[in-house]
Amino acid sequence: MHIPDGFINMPTSAGFGAAAAGSVWYSIRRAARFLDDRRVPLAGLVAAFVFAAQMINFPVAAGTSGHLIGGVLAAVLVGPWLGTIVLTVVLLVQAVFFADGGLSALGLNVFNMAVIGALGGYLIFRLLMALVPRARSLLPVVAGTAAGISVVLASLSFVLEYAVGGAGGAPIGTVAASMVGVHALIGIGEGLITALVIGAVMSTRPDIVYAAEPMELVHG
Numbered sequence: 001m002h003i004p005d006g007f008i009n010m011p012t013s014a015g016f017g018a019a020a021a022g023s024v025w026y027s028i029r030r031a032a033r034f035l036d037d038r039r040v041p042l043a044g045l046v047a048a049f050v051f052a053a054q055m056i057n058f059p060v061a062a063g064t065s066g067h068l069i070g071g072v073l074a075a076v077l078v079g080p081w082l083g084t085i086v087l088t089v090v091l092l093v094q095a096v097f098f099a100d101g102g103l104s105a106l107g108l109n110v111f112n113m114a115v116i117g118a119l120g121g122y123l124i125f126r127l128l129m130a131l132v133p134r135a136r137s138l139l140p141v142v143a144g145t146a147a148g149i150s151v152v153l154a155s156l157s158f159v160l161e162y163a164v165g166g167a168g169g170a171p172i173g174t175v176a177a178s179m180v181g182v183h184a185l186i187g188i189g190e191g192l193i194t195a196l197v198i199g200a201v202m203s204t205r206p207d208i209v210y211a212a213e214p215m216e217l218v219h220g
Contacts, residue, residue: 070090
């Protein structure tokens with residue numbers, strides 16, 4: 001999912017980078033309203049977990065592999081605004097210190113994985129939660145489902161970026177089929193990991209899960 005330098009032209013990278021910067025700025029403004037002594041260290045732990053998890057690839061199909069994005073995971077644990085900031089910090093560190101994703105493509109990667117992955121993924125999560133009974137036992141399942149969908153949405157965002165300013169030379173239809181097909185499989189892994197992690201936290205410390213707070217979830 002990390003886009004390297006030169007794969008998308010500079011005008012397109014700059015445009016999506018501006019959209020990403022605006023979204024992150026707004027997220028910072030919103031997150032500042034509820035930051036406290038509990039949220040700050042939890043955000044750090046989530047960032048460390050997502051950073052480590054993104055460095056581990058798992059096989060998807062012949063010659064391809066995938067890794068956790070972590071947008072929905074972070075958003076469910078610490079909230080969509082703080083989750084977006086967490087993913088942005090992770091992507092920035094990866095790009096600067098590990099060359100994982102190009103610096104000129106940082107805005108694209110933030111847009112796809114932090115904005116679409118965390119904000120968009122959390123919106124899907126809330127929509128799905130509105131369709132099921134408000135039981136604590138369902139939250140990990142719904143989070144996992146939303147996480148899987150968010151991966152496909154992030155891949156579609158890349159397809160849009162490539163259609164606008166792709167420099168790879170491949171036909172857009174080929175790119176779309178390849179990206180969506182592979183990331184649908186990656187989404188299964190993303191969903192399973194997200195559901196397992198959220199389930200583990202909910203079973204031990206449900207009080208620190210942001211998504212469980214405003215929803216008045218019942219046991220079940």
